[in-house]
Amino acid sequence: MIRIGIDYYPEHWERSMWEEDAARMAALGTHVVRIGEFAWSRMEPRDGEFHFDWLDDAIEVLSSHNMKIILGTPTCCPPMWLYQAHPDTLRWERDGKPTDTGIRGHRCLTSPTFRKYAGRIVGEMARRYAGKPEIFAWQLDNELDSNQCTCPACRAAFRSWLKEKYGTLDVLNKAWGNEVWSGEISDWEQIQPLLGRGNCPNWYNPAWLLDYERFCAQSTADFVQFQCDMIRSFDPQAVITTNACFPQHMPDFHREFAPLDVASYDNYPPILLPEDPEEPYSNAFALDFVRGFKRKNFWIMEQLGGPMGCWAPISPAMEPGMLEGYALQAVAHGADLLSFFRWRTSRTGAEMFCHGLLDHNNVPNRRLKELEQLCRRLEKLPGLGDTTVHSQVAMLYSADQEFALKNQEQSKGFAYWTQLRRFHDACMNLGVDLDVIEEHASLEGYKVVIVPTHFITEPEVVARLEDFAGKGGAVVVTCRSGVKDKNGNCILGQELPTLFRNLCGCHVTEYDAIGPAVQNLVVERGGDYKITGWCDLIEPDTAQVLARYQGRFYGGTPAITKNQFGAGTAYYVGTIGERAMYRTLLIEIFRGNDIPHMLLPQGVESSSRVGEDGRYQFFFNNTVHGQNLRLDGQKVHLQPFEMRILTPQGTWA
């Protein structure tokens, strides 16, 4: 069973409205309701004075309509009295000063005082609610980012973390290469968090930056563990998650979700479709990425329910079908529960134009009808909840690559996600499921492993890939892999791709960081493609050449190679191509590795969930245009944002 839920803020509405709201939710066919998030000032209006009566009341009203509760801990928004009494709970900005209160999320996750108060309120909630039958699950805090705070507590914690890691300053100075620019640290107190005005962070020591990113992400992960432990101390069986988003300062999701039971995500797909018609699969990527956090089905804690408008002007209206279609897309990629944001649009506060399902007028509308239709449709597919995605293709990701490439743009416009996205897009377009997995995850069960821009390189990861290929798997490695060691320094004295050279059977004699310039490449068996961003000039050792550059002073030089490695193969892609290049390359790889695929129109995706009863196959149109496809000789038409589902029985649902 796929559960549909609603995000509800009882504290925003008169008590007299609750009953009707709950009745309306239930009548639509929803099952769960998320509450509590942000309501600290109502739960503890004064230091140590706890008021849960209103929350008991809300839970009772909602439960009386058979809604299960997902209870949020309110630690994203401490009350004003806490900041006033304890300014050391404030997050400090990059300019080295406390943030100004007045928005939200002003707290430092590392601050011992904040930890004390956060622990107390979570403990009080857990003591009262943990294990109660009304409580379906817990959501910790809200949309946590990496705790890039510069407060004194964070400074001290960063130094402790470094002491723990390196032991002595000599070891640290060596690891960071501090001999450059007289950067040698002679006292731990000289170490600062990431400050810097204007020039920041491009001008900093990349090794230092990498450790700083790791430390901040660890602070966030520690805070998750801390809340998790608190709740489990009252109910070891509690189901706990936190709602991920992709913030400016990315956390290390794999660490963050390790102690949690289920991954969840705030799913806000594009309402105004991107201008680039080649970019339709971005949301599918986000969903596959989130499924990889715990390598199993996940939840959506906030699902797009109306036009956006809080951090930005109001967005355009949602197209007909969008609400339902985007929800089913999340299901197709592995979501088992979707809670819609939010019941009714707030009439106050900064989010008053971040629309919920209902507008301020509180009148039934087009979006509510689509939600009801979604509920009815899912009710007819009760077996779907017992299925999951089974991929034959995996792609490696790690926070280390994210952190290192974010702070050192390799050429103008070069971004870590570009190559991940291009391979993923090609898979979607070919109807092939793909898992995005952490670089240390097991490769068992996959036929193909894609390794884009593996910048920070550990011998152990390379060894496992060699083992995978040696036993018959296919590995795809791309440019800017093997560049750096685990400290974030360049690997000396080996020709690129250094540790991957043996596997790929080639080396790079020179590279051309062409940035936004566009050049050409010819694939030996099939077509010319535009390339941009980067060109590795390859010399094969044992590999064969699949594609060569055209033009410039290195026309004819190999650009893509394929190497026989044991029972398997290793591809090296020395450049960044247009989408069609990845499609051509993947078709060759899928053919060679018996991976079924199909040719879908641009913007249409197909994915599957498989269970004991068989396979549900999903066909989704990510575009504002109608699309036609042929399926086993049958012509299928998809309206804009339409999702069609082929059941194990071979019928459309």
Next chain:
Amino acid sequence: MIRIGIDYYPEHWERSMWEEDAARMAALGTHVVRIGEFAWSRMEPRDGEFHFDWLDDAIEVLSSHNMKIILGTPTCCPPMWLYQAHPDTLRWERDGKPTDTGIRGHRCLTSPTFRKYAGRIVGEMARRYAGKPEIFAWQLDNELDSNQCTCPACRAAFRSWLKEKYGTLDVLNKAWGNEVWSGEISDWEQIQPLLGRGNCPNWYNPAWLLDYERFCAQSTADFVQFQCDMIRSFDPQAVITTNACFPQHMPDFHREFAPLDVASYDNYPPILLPEDPEEPYSNAFALDFVRGFKRKNFWIMEQLGGPMGCWAPISPAMEPGMLEGYALQAVAHGADLLSFFRWRTSRTGAEMFCHGLLDHNNVPNRRLKELEQLCRRLEKLPGLGDTTVHSQVAMLYSADQEFALKNQEQSKGFAYWTQLRRFHDACMNLGVDLDVIEEHASLEGYKVVIVPTHFITEPEVVARLEDFAGKGGAVVVTCRSGVKDKNGNCILGQELPTLFRNLCGCHVTEYDAIGPAVQNLVVERGGDYKITGWCDLIEPDTAQVLARYQGRFYGGTPAITKNQFGAGTAYYVGTIGERAMYRTLLIEIFRGNDIPHMLLPQGVESSSRVGEDGRYQFFFNNTVHGQNLRLDGQKVHLQPFEMRILTPQGTWA
């Protein structure tokens, strides 16, 4: 009699030059001279040591040439010794730190210490000069903006203002909707001014922001009242104004000018004409807007006298005719006195390339000749000073709408002034005079009242509009009216335009905040028009449909409606159209309400001043191209920037 004046800074020039300067001014035909503004350090070079001899001397020299004096109070620029001795007089910036001295206007209008010193210098001036026959009028300070200062005095004053307004924190928390994000205030000291780095102000609570804007504007208005009282304590008959401009932080002009005798404005029309040839009436709007501050004729304290260049690089040279034409445009819209900025271009200081009438070479030039020509021309129209503008059309404006929409852009690119400007442009282009009046002003005497984007909605204003329409008037309401209550929160449980629904006879079922996208609309009787920014999907209650959307999922849905209301009519315009749409709409409205209008070429405006002796009709060409028009069968040609005046006698002047 229309008075022409000169802005003069005797303290910038050797004493030996004054006599010749005054003689030259008088010879040109000017009557008044504005002095004193900014000269605090000369009036009080050391704390409490007053030197007015030089000013007496300057007044005597100028008066001896029959020039009347407008005396400026110098409070915009306190002397350096004041900042040094009393740093608490400094304005604090949004980053919560005192501003750096070195430019001008560094003072906080709220600071008690600044008030003390400002009061003393103004008092000393008033004691010496108030009531003297040489003194024609007083100008307070210079180009006051809203006092958006974050100093401790402002923090305290903001809290007091809120205590006064709300009484208790419970009331304030409710009014601001502080239950969102645990924003509930439990101690007045938790309330801060508008700080915020980067994210400011989009992420703040809009209700809070609205009160903050009101408070800051009130601080400015209080400061005007304070100086006014000081001067009147010496001369109750003193004529007092202050020179308005449109700064980044807009004051509440209607409050600010309430205690003053006459509105005045620093009139710097565009020298480099805007690239958009559809934008020629921007300066006419500014003038009509200023006339509305006190609903009577106004003054220009700084009239464009040469190429600009201070806050920006030097502007291009003024086109021939521009100096005279722009001055007469101000007269046409109600100016009774124009003082040109400035006699001679400064040879020192930041404004050394902000050109006056004379260049540094001090040689008679093209601009001086145009000024002389202007004086001679006005001398031939002595009755003009006894006339004023009589409009049959009014447009509502209020600072509350300004403040609320500034901080909450409704869709990407949506700005409060857009719709005001488009209706105004169409009136100018149709030769129809229009008053811009405060939303609480009397509607007596008007036939049509335009109500663009009436976002913050008071029942009393709506009631007066219903009364106006009921008695036969026409009201035009546009999209995003009726959205919010007086606290700045959204009106709950009513369909848009909420309080205006009864008057307009329609409601909005959904809206599409299309931002910069361009769509189409068809007017039932006449033409297709481009629309952008916003689309209300309208369902008529009793109204008839005038225009419908084309395309998107709501093609055919009503976009503009017309409702019979009592003896009058109410129009609802659910979108923002290109200029021609407003012209078409207004022609229909003017025809239905017997308002005479004519079809002028784009960029030509016609307006009138009426007195006991009859009507002066003005025809002004706002463009760099010659323009032809037909007037009662007669062909009239206007050179670039030419103003032609049809006198009550039916002759051209």
Next chain:
Amino acid sequence: MIRIGIDYYPEHWERSMWEEDAARMAALGTHVVRIGEFAWSRMEPRDGEFHFDWLDDAIEVLSSHNMKIILGTPTCCPPMWLYQAHPDTLRWERDGKPTDTGIRGHRCLTSPTFRKYAGRIVGEMARRYAGKPEIFAWQLDNELDSNQCTCPACRAAFRSWLKEKYGTLDVLNKAWGNEVWSGEISDWEQIQPLLGRGNCPNWYNPAWLLDYERFCAQSTADFVQFQCDMIRSFDPQAVITTNACFPQHMPDFHREFAPLDVASYDNYPPILLPEDPEEPYSNAFALDFVRGFKRKNFWIMEQLGGPMGCWAPISPAMEPGMLEGYALQAVAHGADLLSFFRWRTSRTGAEMFCHGLLDHNNVPNRRLKELEQLCRRLEKLPGLGDTTVHSQVAMLYSADQEFALKNQEQSKGFAYWTQLRRFHDACMNLGVDLDVIEEHASLEGYKVVIVPTHFITEPEVVARLEDFAGKGGAVVVTCRSGVKDKNGNCILGQELPTLFRNLCGCHVTEYDAIGPAVQNLVVERGGDYKITGWCDLIEPDTAQVLARYQGRFYGGTPAITKNQFGAGTAYYVGTIGERAMYRTLLIEIFRGNDIPHMLLPQGVESSSRVGEDGRYQFFFNNTVHGQNLRLDGQKVHLQPFEMRILTPQGTWA
């Protein structure tokens, strides 16, 4: 002999690599190696504890391979312990707060504490190494910019500098025109450095800004003098330089290099060629500019050795021939020594992708081969080192013009270098050598002197130009000359170009600051040209008209004039034209003054070095395309970035 060198950082590499590195350098044919710069933390790891053994060792290893040493003082990068123990050594940013450590160059050159420590380390180095035969020369600090620091020491120093200059506040207030905006200073303590947030510096008093720029530049020059004195106290014969670059805050290079023996420059010509194909001579200008610092041959302390990538993403690969061609271009313009940056790309630190000659793989590559080829080629031209550039054309430059125009953009897009560059480009394109000389330098030996935008005008400079023209020379003066006096205030009561009016025989009746608009001009004898930025409307006194404006209200008005002045001529160019206009104008001037010139393809330059044995003529192709030229009837082809050298013997080398 032209010397080729290598920048080497022994402290970045294992001791075991030094020997092989030195051997490889020597084998390539290089002669000098620059070391020491940035290595303070290795020389003095703790306060007062000096470690030079490793440096002795490095010098010994390098010297044993016949490499001469250029020793850098490490004062750009003090060690972390110094900042920690003495925070008053930190540079303060424009926001009035100490900079954050973590990058480089954090020190204030004015700080007495920093001076003490910098003096001590330089003294220790000088005591140990000065006069040793291994030491070829000294490089002070690194890429010094104007010390625009706001620390307390700089505040005090600025006030002292002003006291020294003006004596009393009355004099200063008058010089700065502080009567404007009550800016009169009544206590020296009121004077601040250039702070200012957002509005800075456009809104400041230009006279104040000019003195501030002069003071900061003087601070840098003083610091150079200070280090220079320290080294000379140990070895009066020491050859000392510092490596210039063109930073955001430009120093006064002529003052800075006055005490030094030789000018040097860090030469990083464009790798990614500018999109504007009309802009190929930018690097030639930089080289001619640097030659003017001391009016003799100069050195390159950092010569482009690989793709860039530190303050920016990695640049594209260098084109074949670029490394060699750019190096020879520097020689052609007067470089006698070129040290390549750097031996091997760093594997750590912020510059890890700022490529040296060798990549991280340490394998011989294309760039190393070009370097070797360069060494071999120069070995065949031993006489080249005894030659220098002899120009017949000079162009005036001064830091005062730079400072004044930087802070007061005359029209939108108007920049000081524009007109310098356009005249210089035309000379390059005509194969004419040009010296860029300080405005007070002797004009002896020149036939033509170009005086672009001589904004700040001293009577003595004008007198020398009149003398030069009177004796038969040609002077070219352009718009915005004669505007200001030495205080930075506008010259009053004289028609532009004021002091230059007599020389040029014309005056400006009005100007039109047209900014980015493009208009036209007709040269009487030859062609229409596009003009932009500025138009002076000229009225000849005695001059003849060479070109007139087209269009606008001043069509037909003179734009360029030529005046007979004594035995010579003076041209006045009242506008800024496209490149072809300068070419046409210079051809006329060169013909009239017997200066040999040729017509080269766009992007090709020709320059000469002359010695006792005759002339070496250089032909360099600045473009990515092959170029053909005819030379004495002979067809010569230049590959992209190819340099061909015609020896005194008439052979190609």
